[in-house]
Amino acid sequence: MFSKNKIKSLLSRPEFSALAIFIFLIVVFTFVNERFLNSRNFMVILSTYPELALVALGITILMISGEFDLSVGSVFAVSPIVTMILIADYELHYIVSILLGLLAAAFIGFVNAIVTVKFKIPSFIATLGMLFMARSIAVVISGGFPPSVPKDLPTDWLVGRVDMLRVSIFWLIGIALICNYILKKTNFGSWIYATGENKEAAKDLGINTFWVKTTCFIICSVLAGFAGIIQSFRIKTVITSLGQGLELQAIASAVVGGASLMGGIGSAFGALIGTFLLLIIDNILILSRIDGNWFKFAVGALIVIAVILNTLTKNSADKIRLKDDD
Amino acid sequence: MSKDLLKCSKLNKWYGNLHALKNVDLEINKGEVIGLIGDNGAGKSTLIKIICGVHGLDNGEIYFEGHKVNIKNPKMAMDLGIETIHQYNTMFQEMSIARNVFIGREPVKFGLSSLSILNEKKMNLESMKAIKDVGLDLRSPHIPVKELSGGERQGVAIARSMYFKSKMLILDEPTNHLSVKETLKVLEYVQSLKSIGIGSIFISHNLYHVHEIADRIVGMARGEKVCDMPKEDTTVNELIKLIG
Ligand SMILES: Nc1ncnc2c1ncn2[C@@H]1O[C@H](COP(=O)(O)OP(=O)(O)OP(=O)(O)O)[C@@H](O)[C@H]1O
Ligand SMILES: [Mg+2]
Numbered sequence: 001m002f003s004k005n006k007i008k009s010l011l012s013r014p015e016f017s018a019l020a021i022f023i024f025l026i027v028v029f030t031f032v033n034e035r036f037l038n039s040r041n042f043m044v045i046l047s048t049y050p051e052l053a054l055v056a057l058g059i060t061i062l063m064i065s066g067e068f069d070l071s072v073g074s075v076f077a078v079s080p081i082v083t084m085i086l087i088a089d090y091e092l093h094y095i096v097s098i099l100l101g102l103l104a105a106a107f108i109g110f111v112n113a114i115v116t117v118k119f120k121i122p123s124f125i126a127t128l129g130m131l132f133m134a135r136s137i138a139v140v141i142s143g144g145f146p147p148s149v150p151k152d153l154p155t156d157w158l159v160g161r162v163d164m165l166r167v168s169i170f171w172l173i174g175i176a177l178i179c180n181y182i183l184k185k186t187n188f189g190s191w192i193y194a195t196g197e198n199k200e201a202a203k204d205l206g207i208n209t210f211w212v213k214t215t216c217f218i219i220c221s222v223l224a225g226f227a228g229i230i231q232s233f234r235i236k237t238v239i240t241s242l243g244q245g246l247e248l249q250a251i252a253s254a255v256v257g258g259a260s261l262m263g264g265i266g267s268a269f270g271a272l273i274g275t276f277l278l279l280i281i282d283n284i285l286i287l288s289r290i291d292g293n294w295f296k297f298a299v300g301a302l303i304v305i306a307v308i309l310n311t312l313t314k315n316s317a318d319k320i321r322l323k324d325d326d
Numbered sequence: 327m328s329k330d331l332l333k334c335s336k337l338n339k340w341y342g343n344l345h346a347l348k349n350v351d352l353e354i355n356k357g358e359v360i361g362l363i364g365d366n367g368a369g370k371s372t373l374i375k376i377i378c379g380v381h382g383l384d385n386g387e388i389y390f391e392g393h394k395v396n397i398k399n400p401k402m403a404m405d406l407g408i409e410t411i412h413q414y415n416t417m418f419q420e421m422s423i424a425r426n427v428f429i430g431r432e433p434v435k436f437g438l439s440s441l442s443i444l445n446e447k448k449m450n451l452e453s454m455k456a457i458k459d460v461g462l463d464l465r466s467p468h469i470p471v472k473e474l475s476g477g478e479r480q481g482v483a484i485a486r487s488m489y490f491k492s493k494m495l496i497l498d499e500p501t502n503h504l505s506v507k508e509t510l511k512v513l514e515y516v517q518s519l520k521s522i523g524i525g526s527i528f529i530s531h532n533l534y535h536v537h538e539i540a541d542r543i544v545g546m547a548r549g550e551k552v553c554d555m556p557k558e559d560t561t562v563n564e565l566i567k568l569i570g
Contacts, residue, residue, distance in 0.1 A: 012470075187432040188441045194418050194429050201416040204380050205430040206401035211440075264420050318473070 004320055011317035014258030015270030017309035021256075021302070022273055022280075029284045036280075036287060043164045045279050047234070050172035051227040053275040055246060056253035057176060058223030060271040061183070063254055065216040066196035066263030067116060067123040071108065072224035072250055074134035076243025079105045079225030080232035081138050081146045088147035094154065102225050108134055109221025113214035131247065139240045146238040159234040168230045172272075175223070180268035192216060197264030224250075252299055253278050256306040277302060329355040330392060331494055331525040332377070332408075337386035339372055346372045348549045350386075354494065354525040359516060361540030361557070362529045364569055368546040370529050371413055374496045377527075378410040379403035391493075404431070407493030411483050411500050413529075417471045424467035427453040427486045456485040461511050477508040484515060495519060495526040501535065513539050533565045545569050 010016060029036045055072050062069050083101030086092045092100070108130060115126040149155075160167045183189040194202040195212045203209045224243075232238045257274025259266030281298045332354045339347035346369050354360055362370050375381040377388070379400040388395050390406050397403050403410070417426055428449050434442035450467040457464050462481035464474070471479060480500060487495055497516065501509040516539050519526055530536050536543060537557055545553040545568055553568055560568075 182441070185446075186437065186441055186443055187434055190421070190425055190429060190432060190444070191440075193421060197418045197420055198416070201412075201414075201418070202430070204378075204400050204410075204412060204416060206399070206404050207430045208401075264418070 008320045018273040050168040054227040055250040056271040056275045058220035060254040060259045062220040063259040064266040070127040071130035073243040073246035075224040076228035077138040080228045105221045105225025109218035113217035155233040333389040357523045361536035361543045364546035369549040409487035409492035410496040413498035419472035424449040424453040456489040476503040
């Protein structure tokens with residue numbers, strides 16, 4: 001038998017409702033469409049998954065720290081464009097070019113942080129501004145037409161096929177494990193949660209909340225940039241509209257995965273499940289030949305349902321009071 | 327070696343146009359309890375926030391153990407040995423008791439200073455020990471603070487300051503929302519600090535409590551210090567008249 005203790009700690013995990021919905025939908029979708037649960041279909045789902053999940057993971061970490069980033073979709077384009085320009089026009093080594101592409105993302109994250117934290121502007125506004133500025137930079141530095149991905153560019157280490165999967169899924173798993181470890185097992189992780197929940201108290205207890213938030217902004221931006229590079233390597237082209245609209249999808253994934261807009265709550269695992277949920281809903285609509293415009297409806301409904309469920313399970317977890325014998 | 331622990335001279339603080347501290351002097355000896363009293367808005371919290379590094383100082387000087395110090399942030403105050411229990415809630419509801427006790431000063435196994443692996447075993451053991459030491463009986467270090475009562479939370483805050491065995495302890499209305507029994511525990515705790523040479527500032531609106539535990543009583547009104555005397559020289563009734 002499960003002890004009350006175990007049930008309670010399971011219910012109070014931020015990603016619990018997402019996981020419940022996930023299992024529920026997998027079962028339902030399997031009945032709705034027999035092609036859903038076949039391996040080829042999952043391969044389709046998983047091909048774009050690492051890219052979206054990395055962005056959602058970054059957003060989740062930032063949300064735990066109590067901030068928010070609308071510019072990830074634009075950063076998703078800036079990093080690969082910078083990388084390709086450096087490879088094609090400046091003939092830099094591709095690894096160096098990728099690192100510089102990520103550095104550009106880090107810089108954008110840093111600017112977001114300075115504007116938000118130093119000038120005490122809501123990150124919603126600061127990063128809305130950056131959404132436009134970064135997209136504009138992506139277009140301007142490439143003259144509207146970024147160089148094409150060179151044929152001989154080694155891409156296997158990032159997006160090569162392994163059986164039915166792409167290597168990028170292993171990058172995602174590795175990065176997610178590291179993020180999870182940092183969040184749960186290190187002092188910095190503790191400070192992220194503390195800063196997100198009660199910034200003033202965190203500051204008064206000696207935590208440098210400015211650097212905690214700045215680091216989270218940078219992590220979020222770099223993960224978005226890296227995801228953009230993965231996508232451009234996978235589809236072997238870079239266009240200036242890469243990642244357009246991605247920010248809302250990533251935020252939806254983070255929220256569905258249990259991250260709280262108020263800060264202080266969320267998990268790396270939640271971001272992974274949240275992203276997967278969005279993708280399987282998209283997938284079942286396509287499989288069932290339902291008008292694609294229903295996707296937004298479904299995502300909207302999912303967000304609301306997941307958040308309601310989150311609140312309900314959290315409340316019931318709080319109600320389970322442990323007695324001494326548990 | 328002097329007995330002087332903290333000496334503040336001519337502290338001034340403005341919040342915009344509001345002159346919240348006007349040339350305030352304050353001295354605390356080792357093992358001494360200062361009772362700090364005054365009406366709402368008198369400037370008590372402002373004074374202690376300057377000492378513990380939460381607010382900057384506009385002008386004035388602070389000496390700690392005889393040395394002039396420039397306390398720029400809470401971390402510097404803590405490093406000097408000044409622990410503070412604030413008037414407002416400094417607990418993190420979603421985090422466990424153990425995490426709350428050690429937040430910002432976690433024991434670590436290895437790593438770089440700001441990115442190190444937590445020594446959770448030590449955190450769990452020591453936090454429970456610290457909580458027992460303040461007379462609180464909580465079952466597990468894993469319980470999230472949101473499940474504790476107001477008094478238990480205050481107990482955790484006190485355990486936190488106690489664990490880091492400071493040289494000086496500041497308590498800003500620590501007995502708010504506490505039951506009679508728990509209040510007594512806090513008072514007893516402050517008393518016990520005297521014997522180990524820790525100086526403390528105890529802020530409260532309950533003049534009976536202040537009179538009971540303080541060695542010296544400092545009264546403030548409208549940003550100024552209006553009285554500073556050994557408690558033997560005064561009575562509760564006189565204090566009521568003085569600041570009321
Ligand atoms: N951060 C701040 N910004 C602006 N004004 C402030 C700030 N903090 C306090 N004040 C003002 O400074 C004055 C002194 O406030 P303070 O908090 O020091 O009073 P207090 O003596 O602690 O009162 P209480 O007993 O109600 O806690 C008040 O008039 C208050 O409104
Ligand atoms: Mg006060």
